[in-house]
Amino acid sequence: MSSPADLARLADLLGDPTRAVMLQALLAGEALTAGELARAAGIGAPAASAHLAKLAEGGLVVVHPQGRHRYHRLASEEVAAAIETLGGLAAATAPQRRWPHGEAFRTARLCYDHLAGRLAVALHGALVGRGWIQPAAGGWTATTAGEAGLAAMGVDLKAARTARRFACDCMDWSERRPHLAGGLAREIASCCLRRHWLTRATAECAGDPLARRRLALTPEGGRALHAALGLAA
Template sequence: MRSGPDIARVAALIGDPARANILEALMAGKALTSGELANEAGITPATASTHLGKLEAAGLIAVAQQGRHRYWRLAHHEVAEMLETLSGLAARSGHLRTRTGPKEPALRKARICYDHLAGAYGVMLYAALQRRQAFIVDGAGIDLAPKGREFCNEFGIDLAPLTAARRPLCRDCLDWSERRSHLAGGLGAALLARIQDLGWARRAPDSRVIAFTPPGERAFLKAFGGDAG
């Protein structure tokens, strides 16, 4: 009998279409009720409750009680990172959904991916930082170079709590719509938070879309433009 982590159990849980839809809905970074998740997955509330129980038992999601309501979220950032990687692999392998909607162009332009910026603008931001030699790349992954730390200070990002956290500071994430990488990890989350704090963009209601204001888009393109495609 083999020893070690049982990836088959996790893969089987994610492989169910309804559970995959639930996890994908939680990739937006918002906590949702079981009713909201049932609607996202296209299943009945009773069926959703069964799926949620299995995902919680596996440590993939967690629940918080607020008044009479229970709100579900991804258990931790490592679950989001796993789902991001699977989304990129599916896109690269040609496993794409064919049904599109009116939000599709906006999602491809700029969207939230758990807690960081994805889509064309996420790729653009990451490429701009790479051109500025902001990162050190080695066999262990990527880290901030001195020029990257200088940029963060100038952009108003406090690196101290990010470097002290257990979460990786920088992580390369294959963007499913662009087929190139955007920046995840603690720094990716901090950059999106700073963009929103500056008033450049905001999260569209009930959507993963990150909507830029006209002045904010001009400021973003001035700071990071030049490599969107």
Template sequence: MDEAHFETQLAALAAAIGERTRVRILCALMDGRAYTATELSTVADVTASTASSHLARLQQQRLIDCVPQGRHRYFRLASVQVAEALEKLMGLAGSEPITPRSKTPQRLRFARTCYDHMAGELAVALHDRLCRQGWLDAQHYTLSAAGLQALQGIGLSLEAIPAQRKFACACLDWSERRPHLGGHLGAVLLQAFEKQRWVVRQLDSRALQLTASGKRALQAHFDLLLP
């Protein structure tokens, strides 16, 4: 890249960040979650169409990514590097991010079923813990040898994967707006939790109740302590 092109690109990047509406959008995304254009338009106090044009500008500069999920399109920061750069700028400015508030009922937000796997705060925390432990590769969604051994140790059967089913994948959580574990691995994990009654389905909704034995198991097997 020659010097003139570099300067042009840097100026374009600075211009993308240096606009009040786009700043508010970027600050909202600093919590690590993904939001719809409508939600971000509310945070930025602009119309949905105006927000869409700003989101397109931010995408063009590779500051944010768009994640299709069902009928919706969610936007999130493009990388950890973007978040780190914004955090430093926010520190210089002394600003605090504005976060959209979820209206999801608390029991559904904490734990629920998402088709055949777990979702909600519990599932997101479990997904993140598997990655931090080095058991799950968050880029390719494969298990390490240690991860396979650990999950088999709590009763997961990972031998027969249904045809045309992903072994594991990220499923964007609609209340937490961060990934939980989907695919075959997510399904058998829920099966194991139910079999050992670590979680119990609620009869009147998709909510899952984390039992006392489930709390102890999360701490013992995953070093995960939840309130």
């Protein structure tokens, strides 16, 4: 239960511009090394190390040492969801600024381990509209038609079921409508990337820390999603 002090401690972690950049970079879902995050944030290694220690101690980030590298991930999808939510409010509160590639960012992006943006919202609608998923307690389940269709697309349903939640709604702040989260959404995103229907915009992000999250629909991806789900390009 959150006393105001707890809230403040957590918000303070998000309230530093440098840490915010790091967290946005981590919202792409990948585990990044301290050095990568330092470069993304444009600071030196010592400062990055201090920030990451705070984030880890605050429970927002988990560390995964591997050889002489230390990989950092967001601690949970709840953390990712809270950051996205707060980002949405920030966008609503300070709507003035537009930065380069903002439009592309709205179109398709990663949110921790699943898709977000216009494409993800459209996909959510298509899955519901075609009857591939149906409401269930606290989320969605796949129908038999959905299982067949998703398997045909190349989605690993077995892997999707290992997640804590199979599928549930997650509010998309840029579209103000829900997209899909949970194990199924993770596998769909994984499938789209594996089959090169969606590609990461750039690998390294000098100057634009959100580049890691941005996705682009390939021509074949557009064709595949149209064929499978009737999605318009």
